[in-house]
Amino acid sequence: HALRALAEQGFAGIAIDANSAGVTTDPGTPSIHFIEPQTAEAVLDAIDREKPDGAIVQFAGRTMLSLARAISSAGVPILGTSIEAIERVKNPARFADLVSKLGVPRAPSSFAVSADEALAAAERVGYPLLARAARRAGGQAAEIIYDAADFEAFVESGIEISSDRPLLVDRFIEGAIEVGVDVISDGETTLVCGVMEFIEQAGVHSGDSACSLPPYSLPDEIVEQIKDQACRIADEIGIKGLMSAQFAVRSPRVGAGSRIPTGHEVFLLEVNPRASRTVPFVSKATGIDWAGAATRVMLGRSLQDQGLTATPRPDLKSGGGSGGHVSVRETVFPFARFPNVDVVLGPEMKSTGEVMGIDENFGAAYIKAQLAAGQNLPDSGTAFVSVAGADKAEAVEIGRKLVELGFEVVATKNTANALREAGVKAGIVHKIGEGRPDAIDLIKNGRIDLIINTPSGKKPRMHEVTIRSAAVARGIPIVTTIAGARATLFGMEAIRTHRAEVRALHEYT
Structure with a gap:
């Protein structure tokens, strides 16, 4: 998109990427590709050979941001956000002062x-x-x-x-919901491209978590607060182009049937003065080429001149609704190719791709995204539930919803007892090594259709890894967080009352 925007303005772009697929462009777009690692040596060699008029570092992750000073020292101007602004964000002490000056709450x-x-x-x-x-x-x-x-x-x-x-x-803010924001600014006008609610709780790498645009459970006033803080941060930094920010939303009092009821607290987690990996998703969800718009900003065209003067429509109302749509990004993992690898998610990114689902409500969009990612969720059968001690209370809600949807629920002893005490019917399955049949026997015999299994601690027990690996090997859908299970069941329920339709992307955007 950036190369196309450069071509529209009469420039030939030069792309440097070690992954040839990452710089694939239309044959008609004039551009030069260097299939090289993004190291100082490779980048400076390309500069020496091509003698560019300027460099854009916003579309290549944190690696190119760190090379901005070296590129500038080679006599090539950095287009967009200045080096001084970039370094103000990347220096921990200076960034802390910036956040304090704005009064933005931070953990x-x-x-x-x-x-x-x-x-x-x-x-x-x-x-x-x-x-x-x-x-x-x-x-x-x-x-x-x-x-x-x-x-x-x-x-x-x-x-x-x-x-x-x-x-x-x-x-680390336990139990918080992570929210991502993409922002664009030309130095005069600052707009929110999109606000995304991540399905997995804070602590799971945002690149591994599904996300919904607009947010599907956050109150509108919280979304507006996050948007306001993100825009003020962008203005203070002096962003020209794209910026991404992550926030955490926590509620100290969680009531029945609501993910975020009252007493919300919003904390800033991170800011990056560059495009995030969610920009292509946000562009498809909103129907606006944000990378192209940012490129034109860096070349001197204002947002107003490009006809961008307001936040795009899908972000007007949290959760979509009348006249709107909801887009869900889901990640794709390579676990099926690596036997005995644990599928539990954490701060280190494991995904290798992503897909998107779009519909008039969150549930249907989420199910479409799951199907696209290869997670073929059943509509009936037997669900195996085994969760960590800290998740027992929330597992009751999950078990009750599974029964309502017509599933037979089986669980390990402690989880089953917690479900039964709450009035949820659940059969007991032996833990591995404590009797037969155990969970592995049921998986091998094709008697399990869905697995909800959260890790018991930082270092998961070997039998937990064995169960999760066996499920992946046999193509059984598995969910490893309570937040993910809640969203999955929400989608499974929604798809029963809302017929999912296949429509062209432009019909939504």
Whole structure:
């Protein structure tokens, strides 16, 4: 999209990417492709050869942002957001000052440039915390840590901590919903491209979580608060082009039948002065080429001149509804190709692709996305439920909904007892090694149609991994978080009353 926009303005684009599929363009788009890694040596070599008039670093992740200074030093102007603005965001101390100046709530956070500083930072922030290495893509070297002993082991695991690669330490907000926002600005006008509610709870890498645009459960006032904060941050930074931000929404009092009832708290998690991986999804969901619009901004055209003066229609009302539509992005994983690999999600990204479902309501859109991702959900049969102790109370809601949908529920002893005590009919299945038939026997014999299995802790027990791996090997749909299970059942219920139709994308947007 950026290359096409450059061509429209009379420029030939130069793309540098180690993945040839990542720079595939229409034959009619004049462009030059370098199939090279995004290293300083490769980028500077391409600059020396092609002598470009400018460089766009917003569409290549955090790697190219880190090379902006080197590119500028080679005599090539950085188009769009300035280097000074980029460095203000990427420097932990300066960014903390920026957030404090705006009065945007943020979870307790700190950073360290040495192992000794890291231990002190963790004590200041408190547990549980999310520790992650700065400037590492895909959530690499990231971990949720619950006590000092585990944090010390993490620091001593060989992770690099230095002034060039500080360790970021943030308080982990348990049970929070993560929200992603894509923003575009030309320096005068700032617009929200889209607000996405991630299905999986905060702590799962956003690249691995399904998400809904517009949000399907957040109150409109919370969405408006998030949009306002994102725009104020973009204006303060001086964004010219695209920016992404992540927020966490937590409620201290969760009532029956509502995911976020009262007393909401919104916390800023992260800001990136670049395009996020959700921009292609947001463009399809809203019918607007945001990458192209941002490219034209970097070349000097205002948003108003491009006819972009307001937030696009699908984001006007949370959850879609009359006259609108809901789009759901779902991720695709390679687990079926790797036997015995655990499918549980966490801070480190594991997905290798993504698909999209779109319909008039969240449930139908979610089911379409699941089907596209290869998750062929059953409409009846036997559901096996086995959850961690902390999830027992919420498992009751899941079990009751499964029964309402006509499923027979079977569970391991402790989960089954929790369900029965709440009046939910559930059969008992032996744990592996404690009797037969166990869950693996039922899976092998084709007697399980759906599995809901949340990990018991940071280091899952071997029998849990065995169950999850066996399910993947046999193509049995498996959900590993309560949030994911809730969304799945919501979709399965919705599809029974709303017939999903196949329609062209442009009919929605």
